[in-house]
Amino acid sequence: MIWVKTLHIAAIAIWSAGLICLPGLYVQRAHLPDDASLHRLQGMVRFMYVALVSPAAFLAVGSGTALIFMQESFEPWFSVKLVFVGVMVTVHILTGLVIIRLFEKGNVYPVWRFVAVTVVTLLIVGAILVVVLAKPAIPNLLPEAMSEPGALRRIVEGLNPFQR
Numbered sequence: 001m002i003w004v005k006t007l008h009i010a011a012i013a014i015w016s017a018g019l020i021c022l023p024g025l026y027v028q029r030a031h032l033p034d035d036a037s038l039h040r041l042q043g044m045v046r047f048m049y050v051a052l053v054s055p056a057a058f059l060a061v062g063s064g065t066a067l068i069f070m071q072e073s074f075e076p077w078f079s080v081k082l083v084f085v086g087v088m089v090t091v092h093i094l095t096g097l098v099i100i101r102l103f104e105k106g107n108v109y110p111v112w113r114f115v116a117v118t119v120v121t122l123l124i125v126g127a128i129l130v131v132v133l134a135k136p137a138i139p140n141l142l143p144e145a146m147s148e149p150g151a152l153r154r155i156v157e158g159l160n161p162f163q164r
Contacts, residue, residue: 007063015056020122023109026109029103045102076140077134077136084128
């Protein structure tokens with residue numbers, strides 16, 4: 001289990017760092033002197049997203065899923081963490097969409113957007129770290145059955161028209 005945790009932490013570090021620094025590269029698009037510099041920046045941004053950040057995201061989510069089954073994490077704080085991870089995945093997807101459009105002719109990335117995206121990403125990563133490290137005692141607002149392993153089958157059993 002220690003190897004899966006190590007992989008998970010390393011992947012999260014690479015994924016988070018990539019999402020934090022990519023907007024800084026976007027801003028540079030407005031200050032490029034020629035097409036060769038533009039193509040070099042575009043290649044670097046796409047390589048970083050496709051070859052580094054996205055595989056790290058995949059490994060982070062995959063190893064995190066494996067850890068769920070290995071540790072049986074059914075605490076309310078863990079659900080809060082998963083909400084923040086979902087927001088981070090959304091930022092990741094939006095980052096890919098920005099990369100697709102950013103390098104079209106005439107497009108630039110405004111400084112205010114760079115600041116906003118960087119701050120939001122830092123807040124998300126910070127919130128995940130706080131929740132994971134503090135493991136706060138959060139009251140469970142869901143029905144008790146929602147935190148029991150295997151309870152979903154019992155809950156939906158009566159809804160299945162093919163079961164006797």
